[in-house]
Amino acid sequence: MAFYFVQFLTGLASAASLFLVASGLSIIFGVTRIVNFAHGAFYMLGAYVAFTLTARFSGALGFWGGILAASLIVAAIGVVVEMLLLRRIYHVPELFQLLATFGLTLMVEDLVVLTWGPNDLVGPRAPGLRGALDFFGQKIPSYDLFLIVLGPAVLGLLWLVFQRTRWGVLVRAATQDRDMVAALGVNQKWLFTSVFALGVFLAALAGALQIPRDAANHAMDLRVIVDVFVVVVIGGLGSVVGAFVAAVLVSELNAFGILIFPKISIILVFLVMAVVLIVRPWGLLGRAEAPARRTPGLAVHPWRILTSNERIAAAVALLLAASLPLFAGNYALNVGAEIAIFVIFAASLHFLMSAGGLASFGHAAYFGLGAYGVAFAAKLAGLPMIAALLLGPVLGLLGAAVFGFFAVQLSGVYFAMLTLAFAQIVWSIAFQWVDLTGGDNGILGVWPEHWAASPSHFYWLSLAVAALVVGALRIAMFSPFGFALRATRDSPLRGEAIGINGKRIQWTAFVIAGLAAGIGGALFAYLKGSVFPDVLGIPLSVDALVMVLLGGVETVSGAIVGAIVYKALSIWLVSQTEWSKLVLGGFIVLVVVAFPKGIVGTVEAIWHRRPSSVKAALLASKVETAE
Template sequence: MDFLLIQALSGLASAASLFLVASGLSIIFGVTRIVNFAHGAFYMLGAYVAFTLTDRFAGPLGFWGSILAASIVVAGLGALMEMVLLRRIYHAPELFQLLATFGVTLMVQDMVVLVWGPEDLMGPRAPGFAGAVELFGRKVPSYDFLLIALGPAVLGLLWLLFHRTRWGVLVRAATQDREMVASLGVNQKWLFTSVFALGVFLAALGGALQIPRTTVSHAMDLSIIVEVFVVVVIGGLGSVTGAFIAATLVSELNAFGILVLPQISMVMVFLVMAVVLVVRPFGLFGKAEGAPRAAAGLSIRPWRPMVAAERAGVAVAVAAAAALPFFAGSYALSVGSEILIFVLFAASLHFLMTVGGLASFGHAAYFGLGAYGAAFMVKLAGAPMELALLAGPLLGLAGAVLFGWFCVRLSGVYFAMLTLAFAQIAWSVAFQWVPVTGGDNGMLGIWPASWAASPQGFFWMTLASVAVGVALLRMLVFSPFGFGLRAARDSTLRAEAIGIDRTRTQWAAFIVAGTFAGIAGALFAFLKGSVFPESLAIPTSVDGLVMVLLGGIETVSGAVIGAIVYKALAIWLMSKTELSKLVLGGVIVLLVVAFPKGIVGFLEDLRHRRSRPPAANGAGPAAAGYGVAKVEAAE
């Protein structure tokens, strides 16, 4: 009994920092509607800056002054990022803000290594809380009791801030109706900046308070951001009280899960998240989202099939790619095969996001399931590569059937987070089911057949598979099914009025996207000769999102260009510099600011602007713009 009490107290202490970070993310999303992927980076920066201040300026500031000063400094950096970067893209599609904050995360990861080095750092003990308290014959760190008391105290202060100050009233009003707050004359720019700074302050404070408990490392951001997303979604986006309760629940599950069910300890929190979202689609204390600003992929100019000249251009590009093995070396062909595989992966996600209007944060689940399915066929069933490539992706299809049935009943960010939960469940199973999957040692020896064993043969096989896959996905876009899917995306009520079942249609799209992602994963397994749990992990899902968004979500071919640009750039940078994440993150941020509609979207807009006839004589800018809008809407 005493041991269980100690575990419960340890869980409550961990819940305090988790609550601080999660409440900050929840506040930011509630007002700005930004899913801030860089929130974990600010948590990490809070820990690093606090370490430096406590190490070098402990005399004038003291330990607690250093903790507070570090949080304020990082909050200032967050406010600067909001003013310089996010203000420029508030009117861009919402997922582009996720892409921008992901770019910032990549940059921060390399910057902390550059400034503080790659080694883990150990901070000092908190003055007055360096010892332990004996409880039922067991010692509990006294610092844990401080954290346990801090959580409710911060919750109370936040409640007073939001309910007893004019600023708090404006923030709560903006959470409910931003347009109404703007119509009352409130300067939304500075309101958003102050909210963002407060959220970052809480994240940095959560990180700074961890330095007496754990080492400071450059992997802190990704280790916390997943749990923070889980906490925010379980509690309900925008609910600080929900974040507090969910943080306590998740921390206690982590504390006791390793004791009660060690085999599935990593899965438990995601199972809880999935169950909560299925039973209560908006979290424990969340509220239904308002109507979205625009469906992903919705464009003023309707999509159209390629004309003859465009089809000829694609044929020439495929023929040029097919000729590469006659000129390129083995390494270049291996890189080319990897890029082609991710073209198919990105195209499958692009189909789900743009045509279906469903932004998945866990699409790597089906990529990884396809890879493991092929590996199982080879290692466990002794099947040849040809059969594994056909049967392996069926595991990705099965995962899409099961997970998609639950996911399509949600919408918006809750849909995205449920896909993330299922992907993490799949990753956790692959990581912990060591007798079958090999765990983090992976499954090795997944080699292609003799006719595809050479780099040239494998490249041609991959090119043919990807070309057919992308062509089939494009055909689906302009098929009756694709038009029905777009109708369900744009207006559920109108679609159902003409007999289109939104849930069934989107579920079918989810299955299609998962199947093609599984094909890409199976090809990837044979390219690498091995399969590891990383194929199912969050970074792979984020890579897919980046590719789609860089190419352009308002275009049909954006995923192809986005995947080629992003993957080629990432591979090239890794071979040229040790700071590849810093450069790649900077390029992503630059592209988001310069091309808010993506690379292909920008080129399409440029082509349409050049093809527009000049405005009639005497027509002012307003009249010209109106005329263009009428022409575009009629196309």
């Protein structure tokens, strides 16, 4: 009994740190509506800065002074980020803000390694809290007891700030209706800055307080951000009390899941998140909100056959791509095949986002299911390559059919978070079901047959499949089904009034996108010769979002260009510099700030402005001639 009580207290100690990070993210989202992917980066910075101040400048500041100073320093960095970056993109859709904060995360990861090195850093113990208390033979660290008290204390302070101060009233009002707050004359810029500073301070404080318990490392940002998203969604976006309740729930599930349900311990948290979103989409203590700005997508316009110039340009581009094996080496061909596969992956998500307005945060689930489907067919069933390529993507289709049925019942950020929960459930199963998937060791030896074994042959196969899949998605996008899907995206009530079953249309689109992603995953398994749980992970889902938004979600060919640019740049930077994340993250931030419509969207906007300028020039020349 004592052991379980100590385990419960350990869960409460973890809940305190998780609550600090989650409450900061919840406050920021509640007011600014930014899904701040960089929140984990500020948590990591808090740990590293606190290590420096407590381990190397302990004489001047002391341990607790170093913790507080580190939190304030990182909060000041957050203010600079908000003023220089986020203020410029508050008006753009939430997904582009997510893309910018993802780029910022990449930059911070490399900056941390550049400043503190790649090794884990163990911080000093808290003075006066280095021992442990004995409880019926079980030891409880004194520092854990301190954290258990700290969590409710911070919750109480936040409650007082939001309930008893004018600033807190403004924050609560902005959470409900920020446009009305602006209409009353409140300076939104400084309100957003102060809220962002408080949220970053809480995240940095959580990271700083972790150094006596865990070593600071450059992977802790992505590790914590997943749990934080889960806590915020379960508790309710914008609810600090909900974040506290959810943090306790998640931490205790993590603490006891490994004891009671060891084979599904990782899945438990995401199962709870999925159930909460299905039953109560706005979280346990959140409030139903008005629909957010819709995801930008393609405008509804009739099907237009490609003009002769466009057909020629497409044919030339495809022929140039097909001629790559004539002059490129094996490495370039492998890179080309990988880019073609990710074109399929990005195009599948682009179809869902552009025509359907559905931004999935867990699209890698269907890419990974396609890869595992091929591995099962080839290794377990012993099927030939063609049969495996045909049957493997069906697993992605089935996963999309099951998960999509529940996901399309929601919209906006809740839809995105439910897709994230489902993707993490699939990843957890692949990671823990060792007998079937091999767990972290993966499934090895998934090699193509002799007819596709050479780099040139596999490249041509990947290019041909990519062309077919992209063409099929384009036809679907501009078919009557595509028009119905866009009508549901733009006005569900009007669509329903004219007889369109919106949920069924969206579910069908989800299944189509899942099948297309599964085809890409099937080819990816043969390209790499193995399948690991990483193909189902959050980083790959984020890559897909980056590729779509980078190319331009409001364009037809944005996913193709985005995938080519992002993958080619990623692979090239890794081979050219040790700081590839820093350069790539900076490039992403630059594109979001300077070209919010994406690469293709910006080019099209410039091109569409060109005829008017040409006409003006011609008119001017005529006037000069007449004179």
